[in-house]
Amino acid sequence: xxxxxxxxxxxxxxxxxxxxxxxxxxxxxxxxxxxxxxxxxxxxxxxxxxxxxxxxxxxxxxxxxxxxxxxxxxxxxxxxxxxxxxxxxxxxxxxxxxxxxxxxxxxxxxxxxxxxxxxxxxxxxxxxxxxxxxxxxxxxxxxxxxxxxxxxxxxxxxxxxxxxxxxxxxxxxxxxxxxxxxxxxxxxxxxxx
Numbered sequence: 630x631x632x633x634x635x636x637x638x639x640x641x642x643x644x645x646x647x648x649x650x651x652x653x654x655x656x657x658x659x660x661x662x663x664x665x666x667x668x669x670x671x672x673x674x675x676x677x678x679x680x681x682x683x684x685x686x687x688x689x690x691x692x693x694x695x696x697x698x699x700x701x702x703x704x705x706x707x708x709x710x711x712x713x714x715x716x717x718x719x720x721x722x723x724x725x726x727x728x729x730x731x732x733x734x735x736x737x738x739x740x741x742x743x744x745x746x747x748x749x750x751x752x753x754x755x756x757x758x759x760x761x762x763x764x765x766x767x768x769x770x771x772x773x774x775x776x777x778x779x780x781x782x783x784x785x786x787x788x789x790x791x792x793x794x795x796x797x798x799x800x801x802x803x804x805x806x807x808x809x810x811x812x813x814x815x816x817x818x819x820x821x822x
Contacts, residue, residue: 633764640768642816646744647776649813653744656735657777658802662788666731667781671774673717673736675767678745681710682766685749686759706749707740714740744773780809 644650647657653674660670685706693699718736721729729736739745748769752762783805792801 633761636761636765637768640765641772641775642813644817645772645776645813646748646769647773648810649817650747652747653742653773655738656742657773657780658806660732660735661777661781661784661802663731664778664781664785666728667777668774669725669728670732670735671770671777673721673732674739674742674745674773675770676717677710677713677739678748678770678773679763679767680713681706681745681749682752683759683763684709684713686752686757686762689753702750702753703746706746710745710749711740744769776809776813780806783809 640646646652647654656670656674661667688705688709689699689702693702693705714737717739718729721732721736748766752765755761755765757765784802787801787805796804
């Protein structure tokens with residue numbers, strides 16, 4: 630039980646996929662203008678990462694390894710992720726068209742989100758069992774969602790705050806992202822300077 634708690638806390642706070650490992654930066658910067666779309670993207674990424682991690686683990690241990698096809702790992706995992714994203718797109722378009730429209734081009738880009746592929750590969754490298762893999766995938770996705778949601782809240786606040794003209798938009802967003810990443814470094818006990 631303690632091992633699972635450690636996996637959860639580490640994946641969400643200490644080794645946050647965006648703020649500590651710098652994976653998934655594109656949607657982090659692209660979909661973080663509003664907290665509502667950030668939470669929608671977080672939910673979509675959580676669905677894809679959790680399922681992709683489970684399916685990738687099963688394929689690795691029951692298909693690729695026994696058949697000596699480990700060299701196909703990346704291609705197989707990308708195909709699994711692409712399938713899950715297509716499935717998610719169909720469901721979102723049907724059930725919540727507003728969220729589908731809000732996520733726009735970033736929804737199909739989940740397929741190429743390096744965080745999703747990175748987590749699938751990391752569970753294999755870390756030699757997790759299936760339950761640990763799913764817990765790690767889900768926790769990592771929650772960490773992604775948390776970082777995205779906090780950053781979106783910061784950006785919403787910055788929109789209504791008077792800021793110097795030269796810092797408006799992307800420059801201030803990047804500075805804020807850097808400060809947020811440094812704040813999350815505090816969870817790992819790393820000191821700066």
